[in-house]
Structure formats: structure tokens, C-alpha cells
Amino acid sequence: MxxxxxxxxxxxxxxxxxxxxxxxxxxxxxxxxxxxxxxxxxxxxxxxxxxxxxxxxxxxxxxxxxxxxxxxxxxxxxxxxxxxxxxxxxxxxxxxxxxxxxxxxxxxxxxxxxxxxxxxxxxxxxxxxxxxxxxxxxxxxxxxxxxxxxxxxxxxxxxxxxxxxxxxxxxxxxxxxxxxxxxxxxxxxxxxxxxxxxxxxxxxxxxxxxxxxxxxxxxxxxxxxxxxxxxxxxxxxxxxxxxxxxxxxxxxxxxxxxxxxxxxxxxxxxxxxxxxxxxxxxxxxxxxxxxxxxxxxxxxxxxxCPTIMPRCLWGAQPYRGTPALLRPPLASVFLHHTLEPSQPCRTFGACARAMRDMQSFHQDTRGWDDIGYSFVVGSDGYLYEGRGWHWVGAHTKGYNTQGFGIGIVGDFTATLPDPDTLALVRDELLPCAVRSGHIWPNFTLRGHRQLRHTDCPGNALFQEIQSWPGFQGTPVALGLG
Structure with missing residues (x-):
């Protein structure tokens, strides 16, 4: 051997x-x-x-x-x-x-x-x-x-x-x-x-x-x-x-x-x-x-392709219900900012703590079965597994079965993530998801605000993603449930 x-x-x-x-x-x-x-x-x-x-x-x-x-x-x-x-x-x-x-x-x-x-x-x-x-x-x-x-x-x-x-x-x-x-x-x-x-x-x-x-x-x-x-x-x-x-x-x-x-x-x-x-x-x-x-x-x-830190490494609690299976390839990617934590995390320790805090908030305060996002992006250079590629998330109400929800740690109302973090999503995650068969080559990228009454993913980040491949600019179904 x-x-x-x-x-x-x-x-x-x-x-x-x-x-x-x-x-x-x-x-x-x-x-x-x-x-x-x-x-x-x-x-x-x-x-x-x-x-x-x-x-x-x-x-x-x-x-x-x-x-x-x-x-x-x-x-x-x-x-x-x-x-x-x-x-x-x-x-x-x-x-x-x-x-x-x-x-x-x-x-x-x-x-x-x-x-x-x-x-x-x-x-x-x-x-x-x-x-x-x-x-x-x-x-x-x-x-x-x-x-x-x-x-x-x-x-x-x-x-x-x-x-x-x-x-x-x-x-x-x-x-x-x-x-x-x-x-x-x-x-x-x-x-x-x-x-x-x-x-x-x-x-x-x-x-x-x-x-x-x-x-x-x-x-x-x-x-x-x-x-x-x-x-x-x-x-x-x-x-x-x-x-x-x-x-x-x-x-x-x-x-x-x-x-x-x-x-x-x-x-x-x-x-x-x-x-x-x-x-x-x-x-x-x-x-x-x-x-x-x-x-x-x-x-x-x-x-x-970017590194994905598995749930077991950041200390995830178990899923509380029975997860529903996604059927990739999916047609959409929905981009979010976490808002809280409001500051980007730049080390593994800080990002792992942010993941645990968000999961606790989503499970204990909002009553969800798990952290809502499919993946979370830290400014430490890594993705963090939430619901992952295979399970329906709780990130974009009404559309969770249609696409993956990607959250970037921080509040990007007035400022952008650093260029390396933006490139991680735009140039690595999205092309890799296409090559691996998780999203269609002609996928659509939308900010959360295009599907709900919300400021997410923040004014600065939303302005940025409008130049990204796959962005669909027409707001759809604002105000649904």
C-alpha cells in the first residue's frame, strides 16, 4: 500500500x-x-x-x-x-x-x-x-x-x-x-x-x-x-x-x-x-x-475549487428535523450578507465561532432546523458548509428548492468584502459549482433583495454583483411570504 x-x-x-x-x-x-x-x-x-x-x-x-x-x-x-x-x-x-x-x-x-x-x-x-x-x-x-x-x-x-x-x-x-x-x-x-x-x-x-x-x-x-x-x-x-x-x-x-x-x-x-x-x-x-x-x-x-470546511470542523450542532433532499443541478444562486456578525472573519477560529453563533440563532431564535445558508464565505479564504450541496436550505423563502444560498460574513451595506473574498465567490465557487454539476452553466445569480423585502446583501455588495456572470437584474416576486 x-x-x-x-x-x-x-x-x-x-x-x-x-x-x-x-x-x-x-x-x-x-x-x-x-x-x-x-x-x-x-x-x-x-x-x-x-x-x-x-x-x-x-x-x-x-x-x-x-x-x-x-x-x-x-x-x-x-x-x-x-x-x-x-x-x-x-x-x-x-x-x-x-x-x-x-x-x-x-x-x-x-x-x-x-x-x-x-x-x-x-x-x-x-x-x-x-x-x-x-x-x-x-x-x-x-x-x-x-x-x-x-x-x-x-x-x-x-x-x-x-x-x-x-x-x-x-x-x-x-x-x-x-x-x-x-x-x-x-x-x-x-x-x-x-x-x-x-x-x-x-x-x-x-x-x-x-x-x-x-x-x-x-x-x-x-x-x-x-x-x-x-x-x-x-x-x-x-x-x-x-x-x-x-x-x-x-x-x-x-x-x-x-x-x-x-x-x-x-x-x-x-x-x-x-x-x-x-x-x-x-x-x-x-x-x-x-x-x-x-x-x-x-x-x-x-x-x-475553493476549500470547504465541513460542519464537523466548525462545530455544528445536529440537524433538528428531517432534511429535504435537493435535486441538482439547480438553476439559481442567491447571495446574502450575514449582517450579524457585522465584521468579516479573517481566521479559522473567528469564522468557526461565527458559524456556531449563526446556527444557534437560526435554530434557537428563529426555530429553524439548522443554519439557513447552503454555504458561508469567510474572509479567511475558505467556505464553510451549512446545509451543503444536497439539502434544502432556509435562506430565500419561496425559492429554497430552486437554488443555493451563499452568505458572506459581514455587513456590506456601505463597504465591500475584500477583493480576495469577492474573487473566491465569483471566480472559484461559481465556476466550480458549474463544473461539478451542482448548478446549470446558464445559472442565474440574484441578491436576496430581489426576492424579498430586505436590504440583503447590502447596498455595496448588491451593486458589486451586478457585474458578475449570471446576474439577473430584474427583481422578481417582491413581497412574497
Whole structure:
């Protein structure tokens, strides 16, 4: 089985066992504490010490990664700088063990869940490309080391295995849920896993972005990661750079380059002895077709479409009634502003709190079964799942079965959301909803006020959306129920 899959299937305790209270939570802040201890000269550590240790623990255990970064240095022992709990967490996150495939992912302060293995492999490739540590080998056929150790090998392998398996085999996804976003210990995928579930894709994208930064010049890994994700469960005031991962990854490894590198790394794997089983009897034409399909589908899912934070991550209460099923594709999208909260949320922590507050208001004060919106848009770069793609919402009375209700957090009577938030809806969410078959290509976009006596979505935002594709300017059925 492909090792990234084993690193990221889920994170949960074995039946009949308890998590030791000395083991830190599976949060990036815990990883930063560990790396800080390993890098600290005062404790006898260094950046090289940290990189060697995570390699020994199994960060680079696939054939392609070993060809690029070299064989594992040796058998690790616990450094004196780490507590027993920190050592247990690190070994669980990084050590490849087919018997316990529930290991390998952490929750970042921006709310994203990522596999630590491809992130650290990308960081090492970037460091060595930038002249820190041993030079990278010259390979034939040539491959980009950074893409090879993060995503290209995993992607090519996944699509080859899915293509050669049964009709239900998938090559990408799924995502999953944590037991507790404040104290994450257990992570469970929400469907049958592929070799590239969402956390592996996210960890690989971040490995490319941070590895490319290190290739321009080394700096402490703790400083790099902390500056990228932020700290403290997303409690800071500003949007972290990690929320731009899709844009930044796309700029570094667009679909054309990714396709080229997937084909190159599969070519590299064919030269190894023994050749991996899944590549036997696979010709050059099939490799090219797999690389094309893998790059296209990866880009559509992880670069061109926005991240949707699932209900389980923002702490949703259960639906109180029996949800009614939507029948997509739908013809309409209805845009709202939340009004309360009146200020945009710019971090995962703030947006998750806003979602819980709105759900409580909709359920407890208005008596609805659930939060009314289909999706809510934060100014942290993410969408938040409300009723979602499949269930009738309570956002636009009289029209809830005809379209999706999208709410943007804030009061946009006099001011607009920031340009990135507007682009998230206009340029990412709406085209993605068309491609995925949730709305018709000739959908109509309306502001809430066009269907009800209300100021929603605010004068400033309503003026803005009149220039968007799909906007239908004629008010319809004002004053209905």
C-alpha cells in the first residue's frame, strides 16, 4: 500500500486504549514545539539534526522519494531535547507502519488538516536545492525534486492504481473530521480512502510552497512554518499565508507543469530495480494519459475549487428535523450578507465561532432546523458548509428548492468584502459549482433583495454583483411570504 495513504487514513486510538495525557494534541503547534526543541542550539540541536531525524522516522519511504533524497540514514533514538510524549507523537506522525495506518495528520491553525510527511519531504528538498545539506542527485530521466517528493509520485501512483482497479476506485480524496478542533486527537476520513486523500494533497501543496521558499535561501523551519500557518488554533487577527496555498501552488506548479512532472517521475520509477508492480506492462502512451488525467483532476479539485470546511470542523450542532433532499443541478444562486456578525472573519477560529453563533440563532431564535445558508464565505479564504450541496436550505423563502444560498460574513451595506473574498465567490465557487454539476452553466445569480423585502446583501455588495456572470437584474416576486 502506498505509504502516504498509510500516513493519512485516520488518526484514532486503538480500541481499548487511552491516549496518554502526556502526548500533545495533533496540532501544528505541537509539531512546532518539537521542531523548535530539535533545532535549538542550546539543546544541542540544529536544522540538520531535525531533518535527519524526520528522515529516519520515515518521511521519505517511497521508491521515488528515496531515489531523490537518498536512503533513510539509520534507526532513530529519542533525542534528549524531546519529552516522551513529544517523541511518541512524532513517531506516530511519521513512522510508516502498515499495522497502524491511522497515523500521520495534524490540524493547522488555519483549520486545514494535512499529512506531515509530504510537507517535511518538500521542506528537505527545498533546503537541499538551496544549498543546505547534501547536494541532490542528478537523475535520468530528470525530475523536479520538489514536486517528485511531495505530489508527483503520489499522484501518478494513485491514478495508475485507480485505473487498474475496480470501477469504484478513486484516485483523490476524501476529507475527514477531527474529534475536537481545540484538542485534536482523532481524525477519521469520511469515505473510502485513495492514496491521495485530502490531507496528503494539502500537505504536498504546502510542501511545494514552503520548499520553494527555502530553495531561495535557508531559514529556521520553525520560523518558516509558524509564519505560514500562524499559531494558537487560528486565534490571531489576520489571514495566514497558508490560506493562499491554492493560488501559490498553482503559480509554482500549474496543470501543465504538474502533468510533465507526473510523467517524469513515473518514468523514473520504471528505471528502478525492482520496478514497482503497478508500472509493469504500462506503456509510454498510458503513462502520458495517466499524467494528463491526474494533473487535470488534481488541479480542478485542489487548485481551481475553493476549500470547504465541513460542519464537523466548525462545530455544528445536529440537524433538528428531517432534511429535504435537493435535486441538482439547480438553476439559481442567491447571495446574502450575514449582517450579524457585522465584521468579516479573517481566521479559522473567528469564522468557526461565527458559524456556531449563526446556527444557534437560526435554530434557537428563529426555530429553524439548522443554519439557513447552503454555504458561508469567510474572509479567511475558505467556505464553510451549512446545509451543503444536497439539502434544502432556509435562506430565500419561496425559492429554497430552486437554488443555493451563499452568505458572506459581514455587513456590506456601505463597504465591500475584500477583493480576495469577492474573487473566491465569483471566480472559484461559481465556476466550480458549474463544473461539478451542482448548478446549470446558464445559472442565474440574484441578491436576496430581489426576492424579498430586505436590504440583503447590502447596498455595496448588491451593486458589486451586478457585474458578475449570471446576474439577473430584474427583481422578481417582491413581497412574497
Amino acid at each position: 502506498f505509504p502516504w495513504l498509510l500516513l493519512a487514513l485516520s488518526v484514532c486510538t486503538r480500541p481499548g486504549t487511552a491516549v496518554s495525557p502526556t502526548v500533545p494534541p495533533r496540532h501544528m503547534d505541537s509539531v512546532l514545539d518539537i521542531l523548535d526543541a530539535l533545532e535549538s542550539p542550546a539543546r544541542g540541536g540544529s536544522l540538520g539534526t531535525a531533518a535527519a531525524l524526520w528522515r529516519e522516522l520515515g518521511v521519505c519511504s517511497t521508491p521515488g522519494c528515496r531515489a531523490v533524497l537518498g536512503e533513510t540514514p539509520g534507526t532513530p533514538e529519542r533525542p534528549p531535547a524531546l519529552t516522551l510524549g513529544q517523541w511518541q507523537l512524532l513517531t506516530e506522525l511519521l513512522r510508516h507502519d502498515p499495522v497502524t495506518p491511522e497515523l500521520g495528520v495534524v490540524l493547522a491553525p488555519d483549520g486545514s488538516t494535512l499529512a506531515l510527511g509530504p510537507l517535511l519531504a518538500g521542506i528537505e528538498a527545498g533546503l537541499r536545492s538551496g544549498g543546505f545539506g547534501r547536494p541532490l542527485p542528478t537523475l535520468d530521466p530528470p525530475v523536479d525534486p520538489l514536486l517528485a517528493v511531495t505530489i508527483a509520485e503520489a499522484l501518478g501512483t494513485s491514478f495508475l492504481l485507480a485505473g487498474g482497479g475496480d470501477n469504484n476506485a478513486t484516485a483523490l480524496g476524501p476529507g475527514g473530521c477531527w474529534d475536537d478542533a481545540e484538542n485534536p486527537q482523532n481524525y477519521t476520513l469520511r469515505g473510502p480512502p485513495s492514496p491521495v486523500p485530502d490531507p496528503v494533497a494539502i500537505g504536498a501543496m504546502d510542501g511545494v510552497v514552503l520548499g520553494a521558499r527555502l530553495a531561495r535561501g535557508p531559514l529556521p523551519v520553525v520560523e518558516l512554518i509558524q509564519g505560514y500557518y500562524g499559531t494558537g488554533n487560528g486565534s490571531e487577527a489576520g489571514r495566514p499565508p497558508s490560506s493562499y496555498r491554492r493560488r501559490d501552488f498553482g503559480a509554482l506548479a500549474g496543470q501543465g507543469r504538474l502533468e510533465k512532472e507526473v510523467a517524469a517521475v513515473l518514468g523514473l520509477l520504471r528505471t528502478l530495480s525492482p520496478t514497482p508492480e503497478f508500472l509493469r506492462d504500462v506503456g509510454a502512451q498510458e503513462v502520458a494519459a495517466v499524467a494528463h488525467r491526474a494533473a487535470r483532476e488534481f488541479s480542478e479539485r485542489y487548485v481551481e
